[in-house]
Amino acid sequence: MMFPSQFKALKRHLNLYRKTYRRFLTKAEKSDSKQIDAIAPELEKEVWKDIDCLACSNCCRKMTPTFTREDIKRISAHFGQTPAEFKAQWLEQDKNNDWVNKIQPCQFLNLKTNMCNIYEIRPIDCAGFPHLSKKKFKEYAHIHKQNIEYCPATLSMMQKIVTKFEGVVK
Numbered sequence: 001m002m003f004p005s006q007f008k009a010l011k012r013h014l015n016l017y018r019k020t021y022r023r024f025l026t027k028a029e030k031s032d033s034k035q036i037d038a039i040a041p042e043l044e045k046e047v048w049k050d051i052d053c054l055a056c057s058n059c060c061r062k063m064t065p066t067f068t069r070e071d072i073k074r075i076s077a078h079f080g081q082t083p084a085e086f087k088a089q090w091l092e093q094d095k096n097n098d099w100v101n102k103i104q105p106c107q108f109l110n111l112k113t114n115m116c117n118i119y120e121i122r123p124i125d126c127a128g129f130p131h132l133s134k135k136k137f138k139e140y141a142h143i144h145k146q147n148i149e150y151c152p153a154t155l156s157m158m159q160k161i162v163t164k165f166e167g168v169v170k
């Protein structure tokens with residue numbers, strides 16, 4: 001587990017810089033600058049040098065993935081259920097009609113080890129999370145705005161990007 005003091009430090013950092021990061025992300029959403037996309041993979045590598053998801057698991061504890069039709073088919077088959085049975089047991093529809101978890105932490109999280117019990121067949125959303133550099137940054141800016149509240153890796157990425165690009169993204 002991440003130590004409580006680390007969470008406290010992150011929270012303090014977020015409280016100081018939340019407005020700055022949110023403002024930057026709003027500008028990034030409207031910007032056609034390619035500079036962030038060009039350097040994001042490199043910055044992401046730096047982020048993961050300091051962060052261990054198995055010491056965190058905050059996303060699996062505090063958020064829910066979106067389950068696609070294919071995810072539901074694959075995971076329900078793994079448990080010998082029909083998609084309808086799987087949905088009835090674990091999922092509900094959100095305001096966008098997306099299928100999401102009914103409960104938190106996620107039912108597939110091992111709370112002792114922070115490991116995912118269905119890692120090989122987990123939802124595609126989980127596999128890509130926290131989407132730091134695989135797609136155009138501007139397409140995920142609105143998602144990062146939510147994720148800085150929960151994900152230390154996203155927060156660290158924002159710290160690095162804003163330090164580098166404040167003034168470039170107008």
Ligand code: SF4
Pocket residue numbers: 059060064065106107108109110115116117118119122123126
């Ligand atoms: S399916 Fe696995 S990776 Fe996805 S939220 Fe649940 S425990 Fe986490």
Ligand code: SF4
Pocket residue numbers: 051052053054056057058059060129130150151152153154
């Ligand atoms: S993706 Fe973010 S929130 Fe999820 S375990 Fe890793 S650092 Fe924690």
